[in-house]
Amino acid sequence: MACSELTGYNKNKFQVPWFSSGQFVILLLCVCLLREIPVTQGEQSVPYTAGYIDQYVDHFNFAKFGNKTFKQRYLIQDKWWDKINNGPIFFYTGNEGPIEAFWNATGLMFDLAPRFGALVLFGEHRYYGESLPFGPTKSFQIPYIGLLTMRQALADFAHLVNTLKNQLGAQKSPVIAFGGSYGGMLAAYFRMKHPSVCDGSIAASAPIYLLNPKFDHGFFFTDVTKDFANSFFGCVSRIKKAFIKMNELMAEGKKGMDALSRYFRLCKPLTNKSSYTHLLGWIRNAFANIAMFDYPYATSFLPVGHPVDASCEHILAASDDISGLAVASGAYYNATAGPLQCFDIEKEYVSCSDPTGCGVGPNAWAWDYQACTDLLLPPGTNNVTDMFPVLPFNNTLRNEYCMKTWGAKPNPDWAYWGQDLRTTSNIVFSNGDLDPWHRGGVLNPISKTVQAFMVKDGAHHLDLRGHNPQDPVSVLKVRAQEAAMIQQWVMKKKYGYQ
Amino acid sequence: MACSELTGYNKNKFQVPWFSSGQFVILLLCVCLLREIPVTQGEQSVPYTAGYIDQYVDHFNFAKFGNKTFKQRYLIQDKWWDKINNGPIFFYTGNEGPIEAFWNATGLMFDLAPRFGALVLFGEHRYYGESLPFGPTKSFQIPYIGLLTMRQALADFAHLVNTLKNQLGAQKSPVIAFGGSYGGMLAAYFRMKHPSVCDGSIAASAPIYLLNPKFDHGFFFTDVTKDFANSFFGCVSRIKKAFIKMNELMAEGKKGMDALSRYFRLCKPLTNKSSYTHLLGWIRNAFANIAMFDYPYATSFLPVGHPVDASCEHILAASDDISGLAVASGAYYNATAGPLQCFDIEKEYVSCSDPTGCGVGPNAWAWDYQACTDLLLPPGTNNVTDMFPVLPFNNTLRNEYCMKTWGAKPNPDWAYWGQDLRTTSNIVFSNGDLDPWHRGGVLNPISKTVQAFMVKDGAHHLDLRGHNPQDPVSVLKVRAQEAAMIQQWVMKKKYGYQ
Numbered sequence: 001m002a003c004s005e006l007t008g009y010n011k012n013k014f015q016v017p018w019f020s021s022g023q024f025v026i027l028l029l030c031v032c033l034l035r036e037i038p039v040t041q042g043e044q045s046v047p048y049t050a051g052y053i054d055q056y057v058d059h060f061n062f063a064k065f066g067n068k069t070f071k072q073r074y075l076i077q078d079k080w081w082d083k084i085n086n087g088p089i090f091f092y093t094g095n096e097g098p099i100e101a102f103w104n105a106t107g108l109m110f111d112l113a114p115r116f117g118a119l120v121l122f123g124e125h126r127y128y129g130e131s132l133p134f135g136p137t138k139s140f141q142i143p144y145i146g147l148l149t150m151r152q153a154l155a156d157f158a159h160l161v162n163t164l165k166n167q168l169g170a171q172k173s174p175v176i177a178f179g180g181s182y183g184g185m186l187a188a189y190f191r192m193k194h195p196s197v198c199d200g201s202i203a204a205s206a207p208i209y210l211l212n213p214k215f216d217h218g219f220f221f222t223d224v225t226k227d228f229a230n231s232f233f234g235c236v237s238r239i240k241k242a243f244i245k246m247n248e249l250m251a252e253g254k255k256g257m258d259a260l261s262r263y264f265r266l267c268k269p270l271t272n273k274s275s276y277t278h279l280l281g282w283i284r285n286a287f288a289n290i291a292m293f294d295y296p297y298a299t300s301f302l303p304v305g306h307p308v309d310a311s312c313e314h315i316l317a318a319s320d321d322i323s324g325l326a327v328a329s330g331a332y333y334n335a336t337a338g339p340l341q342c343f344d345i346e347k348e349y350v351s352c353s354d355p356t357g358c359g360v361g362p363n364a365w366a367w368d369y370q371a372c373t374d375l376l377l378p379p380g381t382n383n384v385t386d387m388f389p390v391l392p393f394n395n396t397l398r399n400e401y402c403m404k405t406w407g408a409k410p411n412p413d414w415a416y417w418g419q420d421l422r423t424t425s426n427i428v429f430s431n432g433d434l435d436p437w438h439r440g441g442v443l444n445p446i447s448k449t450v451q452a453f454m455v456k457d458g459a460h461h462l463d464l465r466g467h468n469p470q471d472p473v474s475v476l477k478v479r480a481q482e483a484a485m486i487q488q489w490v491m492k493k494k495y496g497y498q
Numbered sequence: 499m500a501c502s503e504l505t506g507y508n509k510n511k512f513q514v515p516w517f518s519s520g521q522f523v524i525l526l527l528c529v530c531l532l533r534e535i536p537v538t539q540g541e542q543s544v545p546y547t548a549g550y551i552d553q554y555v556d557h558f559n560f561a562k563f564g565n566k567t568f569k570q571r572y573l574i575q576d577k578w579w580d581k582i583n584n585g586p587i588f589f590y591t592g593n594e595g596p597i598e599a600f601w602n603a604t605g606l607m608f609d610l611a612p613r614f615g616a617l618v619l620f621g622e623h624r625y626y627g628e629s630l631p632f633g634p635t636k637s638f639q640i641p642y643i644g645l646l647t648m649r650q651a652l653a654d655f656a657h658l659v660n661t662l663k664n665q666l667g668a669q670k671s672p673v674i675a676f677g678g679s680y681g682g683m684l685a686a687y688f689r690m691k692h693p694s695v696c697d698g699s700i701a702a703s704a705p706i707y708l709l710n711p712k713f714d715h716g717f718f719f720t721d722v723t724k725d726f727a728n729s730f731f732g733c734v735s736r737i738k739k740a741f742i743k744m745n746e747l748m749a750e751g752k753k754g755m756d757a758l759s760r761y762f763r764l765c766k767p768l769t770n771k772s773s774y775t776h777l778l779g780w781i782r783n784a785f786a787n788i789a790m791f792d793y794p795y796a797t798s799f800l801p802v803g804h805p806v807d808a809s810c811e812h813i814l815a816a817s818d819d820i821s822g823l824a825v826a827s828g829a830y831y832n833a834t835a836g837p838l839q840c841f842d843i844e845k846e847y848v849s850c851s852d853p854t855g856c857g858v859g860p861n862a863w864a865w866d867y868q869a870c871t872d873l874l875l876p877p878g879t880n881n882v883t884d885m886f887p888v889l890p891f892n893n894t895l896r897n898e899y900c901m902k903t904w905g906a907k908p909n910p911d912w913a914y915w916g917q918d919l920r921t922t923s924n925i926v927f928s929n930g931d932l933d934p935w936h937r938g939g940v941l942n943p944i945s946k947t948v949q950a951f952m953v954k955d956g957a958h959h960l961d962l963r964g965h966n967p968q969d970p971v972s973v974l975k976v977r978a979q980e981a982a983m984i985q986q987w988v989m990k991k992k993y994g995y996q
Contacts, residue, residue, distance in 0.1 A: 063644030146561030
């Protein structure tokens with residue numbers, strides 16, 4: 001889920017070749033030409049103004065940091081705003097990354113804004129990007145990181161929206177929240193916990209049931225596997241065989257490790273079991289992300305459409321099993337971190353409390369902390385319900401890791417998050433059936449005003465992205481349903497609840 | 499509001515004479531006889547079992563106290579519980595005092611429990627009674643007191659209810675919250691913030707609008723005055739005259755102060771302006787409490803019914819204006835803290851961030867802290883819209899006091915408390931028209947499921963008290979309406995929402 005921040009973040013890296021480095025030279029010209037295109041279709045480069053408000057460091061403890069503030073960043077665009085008629089505020093509840101990442105990947109808001117006369121506002125999540133309550137160093141130390149919680153983040157958003165409403169004279173504007181992935185969880189909870197601030201929410205690909213410790217979390221890698229199984233025939237069995245052959249090579253000792261290092265073009269050759277395990281995590285992470293972002297068109301971070309099919313094509317066309325695996329996973333890292341002459345697997349994939357990896361740097365530390373506390377992400381892989389090697393990660397291992405790393409572990413009382421969705425209103429939960437997160441989300445309508453829409457052939461929050469000619473019909477339909485719901489909420493706010 | 503904890507707390511002091519000490523000897527015999535009566539009607543002495551759960555010290559910061567726990571106390575009575583048929587849990591959201599105080603003053607729950615086959619459970623509020631997160635000393639020091647917030651208290655209640663549900667096999671039992679005064683605010687917010695734990699709430703005399711800094715807070719002493727104005731003709735003008743005459747005496751210097759000290763039978767004579775101001779606060783506090791607890795029958799803390807009328811009778815029958823004031827206010831302290839040979843006004847009334855006083859000891863410190871942070875209590879008196887002397891207390895003075903005392907002040911963002919009651923459901927807000935707090939509450943229905951009932955001739959949360967033959971018809975009607983609403987919520991929970 002952490003990689004959702006990629007959706008748009010590496011904006012200077014788009015059109016990086018989705019090919020192994022052998023093909024790199026041939027493609028260089030094309031890449032240069034492609035760079036002239038201002039944006040990949042489906043992403044929008046809408047200008048914004050960045051601003052900062054004085055945000056409370058701690059909303060829930062008056063004695064400690066009650067009146068201390070930090071600078072929280074937001075992005076705003078008012079060119080469509082029909083202020084006179086109290087045009088709504090479209091508010092993105094920023095998730096785990098610098099806020100501009102989400103600005104660039106949430107084209108739906110810009111597509112709808114002119115029609116609704118909406119002000120577009122994006123709030124950066126505390127402890128990410130520039131919104132650091134205790135500055136760039138202390139923020140990530142114990143105990144200062146303790147104020148990184150969903151509840152604090154939601155209270156930030158409430159204060160941010162109210163502050164800007166007052167500054168802009170927008171007190172009567174309805175507020176519609178949007179969010180994808182963890183941001184979708186935030187959008188939904190923003191409506192649930194701050195209904196006086198938020199009139200309705202579009203919560204896209206939000207696996208909110210993950211917060212329930214009793215919920216079966218073991219769907220994620222099973223569904224990644226399904227995505228590949230539903231692609232070209234033989235793809236999954238070849239992947240599985242490749243992993244078996246890797247194990248066999250590994251069993252040969254140094255010679256085998258050298259062979260594996262060559263297969264995967266590693267900058268630093270494998271030296272032991274631990275570096276081999278890390279390589280397996282690095283591969284698995286590539287496949288997980290390819291499945292999540294299996295959009296029908298190229299994006300700024302994956303330069304081919306239908307990347308699951310593209311990977312399976314590589315795998316099936318490869319001269320041998322391991323080569324196929326190496327080309328497919330290498331292509332992913334080339335696209336997101338490259339182009340790369342060799343792969344530095346320690347740098348490109350950092351094992352952490354999120355089994356899909358956390359990346360590097362402060363944003364990654366923050367996410368690791370969240371996956372150790374508020375969020376309960378899926379377990380590891382077992383090679384039975386999924387195609388991946390046995391890489392165990394369960395509650396016990398997570399607690400051990402988290403206590404060692406952060407001196408903290410999840411406090412699994414989902415009760416606080418109010419799982420009874422029948423008691424809330426005005427939320428759309430959308431999911432895509434290709435998205436390996438979708439089974440953690442709300443798949444059936446809860447009530448007239450808490451709706452669930454499924455995007456057939458849709459990957460991770462495809463509906464939030466801007467219009468693209470390659471969009472499947474299903475996402476057009478869901479976006480139309482979302483617009484209709486927003487219309488209802490806006491009317492309700494403007495003309496009363498009866 | 500802090501004095502609501504009196505409702506039942508001083509249970510060993512009931513039947514203290516509601517008379518000036520001159521009449522004390524004559525009444526001693528009657529008092530002794532009355533002591534044989536086990537409980538005052540309207541209060542119930544239902545037996546309970548006390549228990550403790552391991553409660554999280556901090557629900558919102560994993561890094562700091564995430565896994566640390568303290569013992570939270572609860573009281574329970576299961577003799578009416580129809581466990582087999584998932585009989586409901588009647589849960590009292592404890593407010594500012596030891597929990598047994600509320601047990602004894604909330605007879606409605608015991609009156610209804612047999613009819614509903616309910617389990618009765620009372621949760622003690624953190625930082626009160628025995629539920630001290632950092633023990634008896636450190637809990638009240640900065641920064642440890644910082645975890646005394648409504649949000650933490652509500653999360654405690656959610657965890658307490660879920661823990662006991664699991665222990666008792668009561669997972670399917672509907673949970674109905676009850677609370678009065680600040681406890682009523684908690685009951686209402688418990689439903690709003692934890693709808694998955696709480697299926698409906700009876701929020702009696704809950705001035706929730708006080709949390710809105712934009713709400714006009716200046717009603718409280720005006721309405722105390724109205725209660726006395728609606729009693730015997732001439733009562734208020736005599737009270738006002740008494741205060742003028744007190745000022746005149748005070749202007750005479752030592753001689754006048756000595757006279758005042760005799761009038762009020764002070765243990766330590768007045769020595770300066772400051773002690774005189776304290777005396778005025780002590781008097782005002784007595785009148786405020788008499789108005790709040792103007793029940794039609796004697797209670798364990800005020801041994802006559804209709805105490806406003808009783809006070810006015812004293813005042814009008816007195817030989818001079820000041821004597822009347824002295825007898826009426828003295829009678830209040832005699833009843834709640836006496837019998838007293840002389841009045842120690844420093845001990846009986848402690849000036850704090852609550853203009854109705856905070857009392858003494860740890861519970862008082864906790865309340866003072868809450869009135870400095872989460873809660874915004876009414877301002878002081880001005881002798882224009884009320885009958886009291888000019889004793890100013892406004893936001894500036896409160897902030898000064900609170901910063902000096904606790905290094906904290908209110909962070910007035912009511913938004914977090916979700917003032918849009920249209921977005922919640924299953925709450926009854928009840929108020930009494932005699933209660934000087936009622937204008938801070940919800941007086942009109944918000945929706946079909948968020949109701950407002952008014953008890954005519956009702957004082958502070960009269961409806962929550964047990965049945966009494968002196969009850970006005972209006973409270974019987976409101977209690978019947980409350981029972982009907984509870985019935986609906988229980989059925990809804992058991993048989994679905996449609």
